[in-house]
Structures are given as C-alpha cells and as structure tokens.
Amino acid sequence: MSAEAARLDRGRIARPNGWWGIAVFVATEATLFGTIIGSYFFLRFQVPQWPPAGVPDPKVLVPLVLTAALVATSIPVQIAYSAARRDRLGVARLALLLALVVQAGYLGIQIRLFIGDLDKFSPNQSAYASIYFTLLGGHHFHVLIGILLEAWLLLRLITGLTRYRLVALQATVFYWHFVNLLAVAVVLTQVSPAL
Amino acid sequence: MAVDVVAPSLERRIERLDRIWRERPGLLGWLTTVDHKRIGLLYFFTTLAFFAAGGIEALLIRTQLAGPNERVLGPETYNQLMTMHGVTMIFLFVIPMTTGAFGNYLVPLMIGARDMAFPRLNALSYWLFLGSGIFIYLGLFMHRGPNCGWFCYTPLNTRTYDPGPNVDFYALGLIFNGLATTAGALNFIVTIFKLRAPGMSLNRMPLFIFAMLAVSLSLIFALPSLTMDLVFLELQRKAGFHFFDVAHGGDPLLWQHLFWLFGHPEVYIIVLPAFGIATSIIPTFTQRKMIAFPLVALAELLVAFIGFGVWAHHMFATGLPTITLIAFAAASMMVVIPSTIQVFAWTFTVVLGRPEFRAPLLFIGGFIVFFVIGGLSGIMFAAIPFNQVTTDTYFVVAHFHFIIFGAAVFPILGGMYYWFPKVTGRLYHERAAQLSFWLTFLGTALTFFPMHIVGLLGMTRRVYAYSPHLGWDAYNLSETIGAFILTAGLLLIFGNLLWSRFRGTLSGPDPFFGGTLEWATSSPPPEYNFPVVPKVTSPYPNWDRADREEDARRLVAGTFVLDEGHETPASTVRDGYLDEVLSMPPESPWPVVVALCVALLFTSLLLSHVVVACVFGGLALLALAAWHTREPEES
Numbered sequence: 001m002s003a004e005a006a007r008l009d010r011g012r013i014a015r016p017n018g019w020w021g022i023a024v025f026v027a028t029e030a031t032l033f034g035t036i037i038g039s040y041f042f043l044r045f046q047v048p049q050w051p052p053a054g055v056p057d058p059k060v061l062v063p064l065v066l067t068a069a070l071v072a073t074s075i076p077v078q079i080a081y082s083a084a085r086r087d088r089l090g091v092a093r094l095a096l097l098l099a100l101v102v103q104a105g106y107l108g109i110q111i112r113l114f115i116g117d118l119d120k121f122s123p124n125q126s127a128y129a130s131i132y133f134t135l136l137g138g139h140h141f142h143v144l145i146g147i148l149l150e151a152w153l154l155l156r157l158i159t160g161l162t163r164y165r166l167v168a169l170q171a172t173v174f175y176w177h178f179v180n181l182l183a184v185a186v187v188l189t190q191v192s193p194a195l
Numbered sequence: 196m197a198v199d200v201v202a203p204s205l206e207r208r209i210e211r212l213d214r215i216w217r218e219r220p221g222l223l224g225w226l227t228t229v230d231h232k233r234i235g236l237l238y239f240f241t242t243l244a245f246f247a248a249g250g251i252e253a254l255l256i257r258t259q260l261a262g263p264n265e266r267v268l269g270p271e272t273y274n275q276l277m278t279m280h281g282v283t284m285i286f287l288f289v290i291p292m293t294t295g296a297f298g299n300y301l302v303p304l305m306i307g308a309r310d311m312a313f314p315r316l317n318a319l320s321y322w323l324f325l326g327s328g329i330f331i332y333l334g335l336f337m338h339r340g341p342n343c344g345w346f347c348y349t350p351l352n353t354r355t356y357d358p359g360p361n362v363d364f365y366a367l368g369l370i371f372n373g374l375a376t377t378a379g380a381l382n383f384i385v386t387i388f389k390l391r392a393p394g395m396s397l398n399r400m401p402l403f404i405f406a407m408l409a410v411s412l413s414l415i416f417a418l419p420s421l422t423m424d425l426v427f428l429e430l431q432r433k434a435g436f437h438f439f440d441v442a443h444g445g446d447p448l449l450w451q452h453l454f455w456l457f458g459h460p461e462v463y464i465i466v467l468p469a470f471g472i473a474t475s476i477i478p479t480f481t482q483r484k485m486i487a488f489p490l491v492a493l494a495e496l497l498v499a500f501i502g503f504g505v506w507a508h509h510m511f512a513t514g515l516p517t518i519t520l521i522a523f524a525a526a527s528m529m530v531v532i533p534s535t536i537q538v539f540a541w542t543f544t545v546v547l548g549r550p551e552f553r554a555p556l557l558f559i560g561g562f563i564v565f566f567v568i569g570g571l572s573g574i575m576f577a578a579i580p581f582n583q584v585t586t587d588t589y590f591v592v593a594h595f596h597f598i599i600f601g602a603a604v605f606p607i608l609g610g611m612y613y614w615f616p617k618v619t620g621r622l623y624h625e626r627a628a629q630l631s632f633w634l635t636f637l638g639t640a641l642t643f644f645p646m647h648i649v650g651l652l653g654m655t656r657r658v659y660a661y662s663p664h665l666g667w668d669a670y671n672l673s674e675t676i677g678a679f680i681l682t683a684g685l686l687l688i689f690g691n692l693l694w695s696r697f698r699g700t701l702s703g704p705d706p707f708f709g710g711t712l713e714w715a716t717s718s719p720p721p722e723y724n725f726p727v728v729p730k731v732t733s734p735y736p737n738w739d740r741a742d743r744e745e746d747a748r749r750l751v752a753g754t755f756v757l758d759e760g761h762e763t764p765a766s767t768v769r770d771g772y773l774d775e776v777l778s779m780p781p782e783s784p785w786p787v788v789v790a791l792c793v794a795l796l797f798t799s800l801l802l803s804h805v806v807v808a809c810v811f812g813g814l815a816l817l818a819l820a821a822w823h824t825r826e827p828e829e830s
Contacts, residue, residue: 008775010773012774013766013767013772013774014389014765014767014774015767015768016765017312017313017385017389017390017765017777018782020312020384020388020389021312021313021316021381021387023387024381024384024385024415027415027416028377028381028415028418028419029418029419031420031425032419032422033418034419035277035419035420035423035424035453035456036423039423039438039449039453042437042446042452043444043445043446043449043600046444046446047444050300052444077398094358100438123430123434123435123437124434124435124436124437125437125443126437126443126444127437127438127443127444130430130431130437130438130443130445131434131438132577132631133436134426134427134430134436136769139479148816152820152823156823162826163828164826164828165825165826168823173279
C-alpha cells in the first residue's frame with residue numbers, strides 16, 4: 001500500500017488539494033501575524049519610551065539561540081517528506097521524531113521564559129506588555145499546534161503510508177516551514193527594543 | 196443536455212452513481228451531509244431566517260424614526276436593534292447568502308465538479324456559521340445584545356462604558372463567525388483552483404467564478420485584521436490588557452485602523468458576488484456572451500485588490516495627517532476605474548444583445564441603477580472636505596444602503612428567481628415576479644433616497660429620536676413608508692417562490708438557455724451533479740452544443756463516468772489539464788460535533804471560564820482527530 005501511495009504521489013503534475021488548503025491557511029495566518037506585528041510598531045511609535053519605565057529591555061541572546069534551534073527543524077521535517085515520497089518510511093518516522101523532540105524542547109523553554117516574564121511585568125500595566133505577551137503567546141500557540149499535528153501524523157504513520165497521509169505530511173511540513181519563518185519575524189520584533 | 200439514447204449499460208452506470216453518491220435520508224442525513232448542494236440549502240434557509248430577523252429590526256427602527264420623538268423603542272433597545280441590524284445583514288445574511296448559499300450550490304456545478312475540494316470542511320463551515328449566529332442572537336434575546344454599532348468604536352466598547360456582556364457577544368460572536376467564513380473561503384479557493392473540469396483553463400472560467408475567487412481571496416486577507424482587533428478588545432475587556440487606552444500607552448485609533456482594514460475590503464466582499472450574479476444573468480437573458488470578458492474578469496479581481504488600500508477614508512475626521520488623507524483619497528478615486536469598466540460591460544452587453552426583460556434581468560437593471568447612484572455618492576466621500584462634513588450623517592447611511600441593499604441584495608433577489616428552476620425543477624410565476632421587482636425597486640428608492648437629503652440637512656446616524664421643526668419629519672416618514680413597501684415586495688418574492696415550489700410549471704433542465712455548466716445537468720441536479728465529467732472548451736460551455744453531444748456519447752460509451760467510487764477529477768491549476776482522479780470523503784458526523792465543541796468554547800469564554808474553554812478546545816481537537824481517522828480511500 002505504501003509503495004502504491006508514493007508512486008501515485010510522484011505521478012501528480014500539480015500540487016494536491018491538501019497543499020493548497022494549507023497554503024491558503026498559512027496566507028491567512030501570516031496576515032494575522034502581520035496585523036499583530038503591525039500593531040506592535042504602531043503602538044511603539046505612539047510613545048516616547050519603549051519599553052516603558054520599570055519594564056526591563058527584552059533579552060536578546062536566549063530568544064535568538066532558541067529560534068535558531070527551531071528554524072533548524074525545517075531540515076528534518078523536509079527530509080521526512082522526501083523520504084516518505086520515496087517510500088522510505090523508517091527514515092521519515094525518525095526524522096519527524098527528531099524534529100518533534102527539538103520543537104517540544106523549544107516550546108518547553110519558551111513557556112518557562114514566558115512565565116518568568118509574567119512575574120517581572122504584567123500585561124495589565126502597559127500597552128507594551130500587552131502586545132508583547134499577545135505576540136509571543138500567539139506564536140507559542142502556533143508551535144503547539146504544529147507539534148500536535150506532527151505527533152498525530154507520527155501515530156498515523158505507524159500503520160503505514162497512504163495517499164491521504166502523504167498529503168497530510170506534505171501539508172504539515174509546509175506549515176512548519178511557515179512557523180519557523182514566523183519565529184524569525186516574531187523574535188526580531190521581540191528583541192527590537194534592545195537592538 | 197437530455198440524453199436521447201438509452202442503452203442498458205447506461206442505465207446501470209446511472210444506477211451505480213446513484214448508489215455510490217446517495218446520502219443517509221432524514222434528519223440524521225442533514226446533520227452529517229457533505230453534499231455541497233444540501234449544505235448550500237442549509238445556508239440558504241438559515242441566512243433567510245437571519246434576513247427576516249434583520250428585516251424586522253429594520254422595520255422597528257424605521258417605526259421608531261417615523262416621526263419626531265416617537266416612543267416605540269427606548270434608547271437601549273434601539274441601540275441593540277440598530278447594532279444587530281448591521282451585524283445581521285453583513286455577517287449573518289449577505290456574506291453567508293452569497294458565498295455560503297449561492298457559492299456552495301453553484302460553484303461546483305459551474306466548474307463541472309462533483310463536490311467542493313474539502314466536503315467535510317464545507318459542512319464544518321456551515322455548522323460554525325449557524326453556531327455563531329445563534330451565539331450573537333442569544334445576547335439580543337436576553338436584552339444584552341451588542342449595542343455599540345457595528346463598528347463598535349473604542350472607548351464606548353470598553354468595560355468602563357459598556358460593563359455588561361453586550362460587547363462580548365459582539366466580539367466573541369464575530370471571531371466565531373470569522374472561523375466559519377475563513378473555512379468557507381479557503382474551500383472555495385482550492386475548489387476553484389483544483390476541481391475545474393478538464394479543459395476549463397483559468398481563461399475559460401465563468402465570470403461568477405472569478406467573482407467568487409476574488410471574494411474568497413479578500414476574505415482570507417481581510418478577516419485576520421478584524422479577528423485580531425476583536426482579540427485585542429476581548430483581552431482588554433476580560434483580562435485587563437491595554438491596547439486602546441491612552442493612559443497606558445495604547446491608542447484608540449488602532450481599533451479603527453484594524454477595523455477598517457477589514458471593513459473596507461468587506462464592502463467589496465459584499466458586492467463582488469453581486470457582480471458575479473449579474474454577469475451570470477445578463478448573458479442568459481440577452482443570449483449574448485459578456486462583452487470585454489477578460490477586462491471584466493480582471494476588474495473583479497482589481498476591485499478586491501484596491502479595496503485593501505482605501506480603508507482610511509472611513510477615518511478622515513479622526514485627525515490623521517493631511518498627507519495620509521490625500522493618499523487615501525487618491526486610492527479611493529481609483530476604485531472608480533474597475534467599477535466603471537464593469538458598469539459599461541453590463542450595460543453594453545444588454546444593449547448589444549437581444550434582451551428579454553424577465554424578472555431576473557429586471558433585478559439586474561435595478562442593481563445597475565442603484566450601483567451607479569451609490570457609486571456616485573461613494574466618489575463624493577473621496578473628496579476630503581465633503582467627507583469631513585458628512586461623516587456620521589444620514590448621507591453615509593443613504594450611500595451604503597444603496598450599495599448594500601441596492602447593489603448587493605438586488606442581484607441576490609434576481610439570482611433567487613434565476614436559479615430557482617435549477618434548485619427545484621419548477622418555474623416561478625413571471626407576472627408576480629415582475630410586480631415584486633417594481634415594489635422592491637420603488638420601496639428601496641423611497642426608503643433610502645431621502646436619507647441623502649436629511650443627511651445633508653444635518654441628521655446624524657444612530658440617533659434614536661429627533662426633535663420636530665428641523666425639516667426632517669416628512670423625509671423620515673417617507674423612508675418609513677418606503678420600508679414597508681419594500682417589505683411588501685420582499686414578501687411577494689418569497690410568497691412567489693414558496694407557491695412555485697409546489698405549484699410552478701415544470702422547468703426541465705435548462706429553461707432559460709443559460710451558458711454555464713449548471714444548466715447542462717438535470718433540475719434539481721443529482722447528488723453527483725453530472726453523470727459524466729463535462730467537456731469544456733469555452734467560458735460558456737452550455738452553448739457549445741457539440742461538446743454537450745460529446746458528453747452524451749461519453750456517457751453511453753462509459754468514458755469519463757467515474758462510477759467506480761466516490762470520485763471527481765482534479766486538474767492542473769492554470770491550464771486545467773486532467774491531473775488525477777480524487778476519491779472524495781463520504782458523509783461524516785464529526786463536523787457538527789467539532790462545531791458544537793467550538794460553540795461551547797466560545798460560550799465558556801463569554802462566561803470567563805477559561806479552564807472550561809480549554810477543555811472544550813481540547814474536545815474539539817479530539818473530534819478533529821477522530822474526523823481524520825476516516826480516510827477517503829478507505830470508504
């Protein structure tokens with residue numbers, strides 16, 4: 001069954017519906033984050049001091065290193081898709097698992113940092129803190145969704161590959177490339193006051 | 196295209212298709228359906244119910260304003276009804292009626308597909324829409340409905356000035372509604388890109404499909420800014436965040452920018468499907484292809500695109516820098532170009548064709564008249580000084596009702612008559628339909644035209660009462676009389692359709708000799724839409740008799756019937772070459788379950804129970820997982 005699915009997939013000229021579906025979804029999500037980042041800078045240029053007095057400047061090094069680690073997971077997820085298309089399911093599962101571990105680690109550390117920040121300054125104090133936590137919270141939520149998608153896909157791949165699952169894998173990989181790109185935009189916005 | 200030759204093998208093929216595509220009967224069938232036609236009908240009747248609600252609200256408003264200092268409604272009730280009228284007509288009537296009902300029913304038929312690209316997502320979008328509509332209306336029934344106007348400006352929308360749940364019903368309800376609309380728009384884009392019958396390259400796509408594509412793309416890029424605006428609002432109201440209050444470094448203009456960044460594309464989202472309907476009806480009743488076809492197609496896309504660059508003309512009185520005002524005024528002027536291209540194309544197609552003024556074409560005539568009037572008053576708002584003087588007066592109300600009712604709803608009404616035979620297999624009553632047109636036309640003009648004058652005389656919008664001796668009384672009274680005439684016209688339309696549903700003469704598959712593919716199949720269409728994948732060589736395939744005869748031959752020969760499974764062909768995006776045969780998912784109980792979980796999630800958020808909301812969010816994800824355990828190939 002797996003070999004047949006991979007063969008049919010290679011025979012297709014256009015991208016499958018599932019890819020188009022995720023591409024349109026990503027377009028609307030990217031617009032959503034464009035709105036948040038736009039609002040960040042809109043609010044920033046209304047006030048003389050950003051972040052306001054009493055709020056520490058954002059850390060620079062830790063978020064950048066974490067983002068680099070997350071962006072690197074684009075490689076294993078892409079490998080997973082290429083391997084699945086060649087019907088090498090073992091490699092695909094392994095690469096997905098590797099990506100999943102790194103991404104889960106990233107999310108864990110980010111959540112700890114998020115909670116630490118909440119102790120230092122509350123979103124109830126200023127517009128800066130409000131948009132800061134909204135931006136980061138929104139991004140972490142997207143990482144969480146990506147992890148759930150990937151974990152679900154790994155579970156499904158235990159029983160082999162079908163055309164449907166191959167398209168799902170292609171869509172998930174696309175989603176992760178987007179989330180990783182988004183991470184760069186978000187982290188640059190996040191650290192911008194300290195630069 | 197009727198099939199003349201009946202061969203035994205052909206009958207067997209049809210029987211097999213019937214068996215493969217048949218859905219569960221009864222109520223359960225409606226809950227689990229993934230058939231785009233049944234979902235389209237669900238959308239139709241639901242939006243019609245909301246249209247009735249919005250109409251009753253409008254009549255109550257007009258009764259209150261019939262004379263000076265009337266006491267029919269108190270100020271609080273008036274505010275709720277006024278807000279709900281706007282929210283209902285935009286989010287619960289026009290958009291779901293044009294995309295959900297017309298789009299769902301017609302898009303797959305016009306492109307020669309057997310279903311939408313994601314049938315279960317299609318069902319989900321309907322159930323989410325229904326949930327969001329009920330959610331928003333719950334507030335009104337508890338007399339805690341949204342009361343801040345449809346654009347709900349800050350600081351009036353903050354807890355300081357609106358402590359009840361009114362604004363929360365609005366904000367959460369519209370986020371909820373946005374999910375449904377986004378799911379629908381995504382589905383249309385992929386369906387239009389991928390499921391066109393082989394041969395239908397992009398340049399052979401019907402203009403209605405171009406309009407639906409433009410609408411869907413607009414929705415995909417416009418809704419996020421509304422959603423984020425509402426999320427900011429709810430975070431501010433429920434969690435004490437600061438986005439819009441100056442005291443903590445926020446800015447009230449952020450609300451307006453984000454709202455209108457959505458709100459203006461929204462205007463084109465409302466009228467573009469109307470353009471699509473007009474370009475369907477005009478060629479049929481003039482028996483002539485649309486002139487300037489490629490220009491009209493590009494104009495439809497261009498209107499949607501320019502719509503994203505003009506939002507600040509809603510904010511000319513807010514103290515934006517002059518240079519900003521000038522840039523947005525210039526951009527607003529630009530919309531004239533694609534709109535005028537279309538007006539000329541419609542008009543000259545009628546002039547150069549052999550027009551037969553039956554009811555659908557009459558409604559399109561009314562549409563063109565109102566669109567030109569509303570468009571002319573629209574250009575006036577691009578003039579900065581005029582805009583600053585008339586903003587928030589009844590002149591604005593007059594303008595956008597000419598556009599939204601005159602230009603968007605008239606084609607919807609005409610479209611109801613036009614496609615009624617396709618959906619029911621019966622003809623509407625022509626004389627009564629023509630009478631209903633003149634009633635609604637007269638009613639619309641009488642209701643909305645005097646609003647220009649009272650606006651210029653200084654009457655502001657959203658007032659629940661006004662003093663006598665301001666010279667407004669006669670105009671307001673005529674508006675109210677007009678509203679009741681309009682209602683009579685609408686009742687006549689729905690009465691006509693209801694009567695014709697049971698008593699109308701049988702129409703056959705193609706009573707008007709339409710040019711697009713929906714007329715190439717029987718009325719009402721079978722579950723699988725077309726017994727054979729239609730051959731397409733032009734944008735008006737039903738007028739290519741040779742191709743339709745080829746279809747009949749293919750059916751007899753059994754080529755391209757796809758009667759082996761729940762299947763439909765997928766084509767390449769630009770050229771429409773056959774790419775693969777897709778196996779489509781069967782009916783599913785999960786979309787309605789997911790929608791129910793999401794409705795409970797939003798209800799918990801309304802009640803500020805975040806943990807409970809997370810539980811329902813988790814349940815929704817589990818239901819989504821269960822949904823995907825059934826893979827189409829297994830069915």
